[in-house]
Amino acid sequence: MEVQQLLSKYMLEISKVSDEKSLYIALSGILRRITDYQTLNVISQSSILYSEPVNDIIDEALFMEYLPWVEERLYPTFLPKDDGYVGLIPIFKGKKLLSTIVLTTSDEPTAEVIDYLQLLSYLSGLTLENLRLIDFVDKTREYFETILNLSNDGIIVFYQGEIEFSNVKGSEIIEDYPIILQEIEEKIGDNETFFEVELPDTFLSVSTKEIELQGEPRILVDVRNITSEKEVEKLREVDKIKTNFIANVSHELKTPLTAIKAYTETIMNVPMTQEEIREFSETIYNQSLKLEGILNDLLDFSQLESHTLKILKEPTDLCEVVNRSILTVNHLAVHYDVKIEFDCNNSIEINCDKKRIEQIMVNLLTNAIKFSDKNKKQKIVRIEMENDDKTVKIVVEDNGVGIPADKLDRIFDKFYRADIELTYSIPGTGLGLAIVKEIVEMHNGTITVESREGEWTRFIVQLPKS
Numbered sequence: 001m002e003v004q005q006l007l008s009k010y011m012l013e014i015s016k017v018s019d020e021k022s023l024y025i026a027l028s029g030i031l032r033r034i035t036d037y038q039t040l041n042v043i044s045q046s047s048i049l050y051s052e053p054v055n056d057i058i059d060e061a062l063f064m065e066y067l068p069w070v071e072e073r074l075y076p077t078f079l080p081k082d083d084g085y086v087g088l089i090p091i092f093k094g095k096k097l098l099s100t101i102v103l104t105t106s107d108e109p110t111a112e113v114i115d116y117l118q119l120l121s122y123l124s125g126l127t128l129e130n131l132r133l134i135d136f137v138d139k140t141r142e143y144f145e146t147i148l149n150l151s152n153d154g155i156i157v158f159y160q161g162e163i164e165f166s167n168v169k170g171s172e173i174i175e176d177y178p179i180i181l182q183e184i185e186e187k188i189g190d191n192e193t194f195f196e197v198e199l200p201d202t203f204l205s206v207s208t209k210e211i212e213l214q215g216e217p218r219i220l221v222d223v224r225n226i227t228s229e230k231e232v233e234k235l236r237e238v239d240k241i242k243t244n245f246i247a248n249v250s251h252e253l254k255t256p257l258t259a260i261k262a263y264t265e266t267i268m269n270v271p272m273t274q275e276e277i278r279e280f281s282e283t284i285y286n287q288s289l290k291l292e293g294i295l296n297d298l299l300d301f302s303q304l305e306s307h308t309l310k311i312l313k314e315p316t317d318l319c320e321v322v323n324r325s326i327l328t329v330n331h332l333a334v335h336y337d338v339k340i341e342f343d344c345n346n347s348i349e350i351n352c353d354k355k356r357i358e359q360i361m362v363n364l365l366t367n368a369i370k371f372s373d374k375n376k377k378q379k380i381v382r383i384e385m386e387n388d389d390k391t392v393k394i395v396v397e398d399n400g401v402g403i404p405a406d407k408l409d410r411i412f413d414k415f416y417r418a419d420i421e422l423t424y425s426i427p428g429t430g431l432g433l434a435i436v437k438e439i440v441e442m443h444n445g446t447i448t449v450e451s452r453e454g455e456w457t458r459f460i461v462q463l464p465k466s
């Protein structure tokens with residue numbers, strides 16, 4: 001075969017090689033065709049990368065001192081030795097020596113063959129450099145993947161809406177909670193870069209960042225399982241709520257008890273007129289009603305917890321119930337200087353637990369009065385009722401201190417008291433609305449709240465008529 005043909009065959013071969021060894025096999029094949037070598041070694045930085053025949057190593061003493069010279073010239077060189085030659089063919093890219101072929105021949109190659117060898121080493125250098133680069137890129141990728149796989153965070157990269165990369169933790173999270181992909185897609189659509197996802201029994205925190213690779217945008221997503229952090233947070237909060245609750249209840253019990261004790265002691269020890277004794281007894285009676293109220297709340301709460309709270313439905317005139325509840329809170333309204341407005345034009349009949357609905361109204365009204373705004377000239381609580389064939393809607397609206405927007409969805413929680421300074425100067429246990437909600441729901445009704453902090457609060461109770 002012509003040398004040129006051999007060269008084009010070689011070019012075809014090396015265009016397909018995928019590792020250094022295959023390149024040297026192809027190279028030694030073509031060298032066999034254009035030289036009469038007996039032994040061929042490929043060396044790089046004093047180590048043998050390849051030898052033909054296998055393990056046939058050429059004595060370093062024959063060529064070592066010439067290597068720097070070859071590296072500088074980057075041109076094939078043949079040195080005479082006892083009964084033949086040692087050839088040194090540098091494989092290079094630009095000015096950089098990548099490896100050197102050392103071979104022994106019996107004849108010295110012609111100038112034409114040396115030119116071909118130079119061409120061969122140049123072509124091989126190009127391929128070798130590419131192979132080494134690819135190898136470097138592969139190894140670098142593996143290296144970073146190992147680092148990323150050690151992470152306890154799920155790391156996922158999206159390219160054109162598809163997952164392009166995911167570390168081990170990322171794949172685990174996707175497998176365990178496939179819904180997370182939908183959540184991520186939605187939130188990315190809303191341009192949110194940090195958000196938390198609450199799943200049954202699991203909390204995940206997600207942060208996203210736009211990144212680019214070769215001018216193409218991608219979304220890098222970091223997902224962290226924060227369930228245990230959230231649990232600790234919740235436990236701490238429950239702990240705090242319980243401590244507050246105990247402090248509140250103790251305070252709530254102590255105030256009327258202290259009054260009862262003081263008034264009784266006075267009656268017992270100080271001579272008094274009949275009228276004075278009646279006045280003192282009235283105070284004692286009112287304080288004991290307060291105590292009874294707290295105990296009833298606690299009792300209701302324990303029934304609510306054990307799901308033994310019962311309702312007894314009977315045909316009820318709602319106007320009558322509301323009017324009775326207004327009477328119950330009247331003394332409080334007078335004390336806080338709050339005006340209660342309620343007009344019942346038509347009687348509204350529904351099937352419900354009369355006592356419990358009255359309890360709801362007393363609770364909502366008590367709150368509306370307690371949380372009235374002392375800086376407002378006119379403090380008003382308005383009750384409105386609407387009804388159609390199926391439902392009755394009762395709205396209790398006040399122009400009091402209002403509830404901060406971020407606390408609104410929590411006020412029906414057990415023990416919860418919106419954490420504004422004022423709350424702690426106002427008596428309460430934080431159980432009222434939890435009980436109210438439970439009673440409303442036991443009637444298959446709903447209760448919602450709307451409020452603007454500093455302006456007004458509106459509770460809306462909807463009850464089915466039958």
Ligand code: ADP
Binds near residue numbers: 368419430
């Ligand atoms: P309590 O009144 O014993 O604190 P509730 O369960 O009845 O407990 O109410 C929970 C919390 O909701 C209150 O502590 C208060 O912060 C808030 N709240 C309820 N009703 C009103 C209202 N009408 N105006 C302002 N805040 C209210």
